[in-house]
Amino acid sequence: MEDPTLKPDVRRMTPEELAAxxxxNLWLGLALAGFVVLVMITTIIRLATGTGISGRM
Structure with missing residues (x-):
């Protein structure tokens, strides 16, 4: 059984906190998407030019 005295304090966020x-979250998502695009472009360029492939094995 759950002890009601151990429940954490939960409060509602203000509209300002929700907006923030x-x-x-929007900026984190955009930064992550930008990083994925950067890695994808770098990979495509390296595969197209053959950079770094011959010396790896």
């Missing part, structure tokens, strides 16, 4: 969280 939404904005932060």
């Amino acid at each position: 969280r939404k904005k932060r």
Whole structure:
């Protein structure tokens, strides 16, 4: 059984906090997408030019 005295304090976020969280999540998502695009472009360029392939094995 669960002890009600061990439950954490939960509070509702203010509209300002919700807006800040939404904005932060948007920028984190955009940064992650930008990183994925950067890695993809770098990989395509390296595969197209053959850079770094011959010396690896």
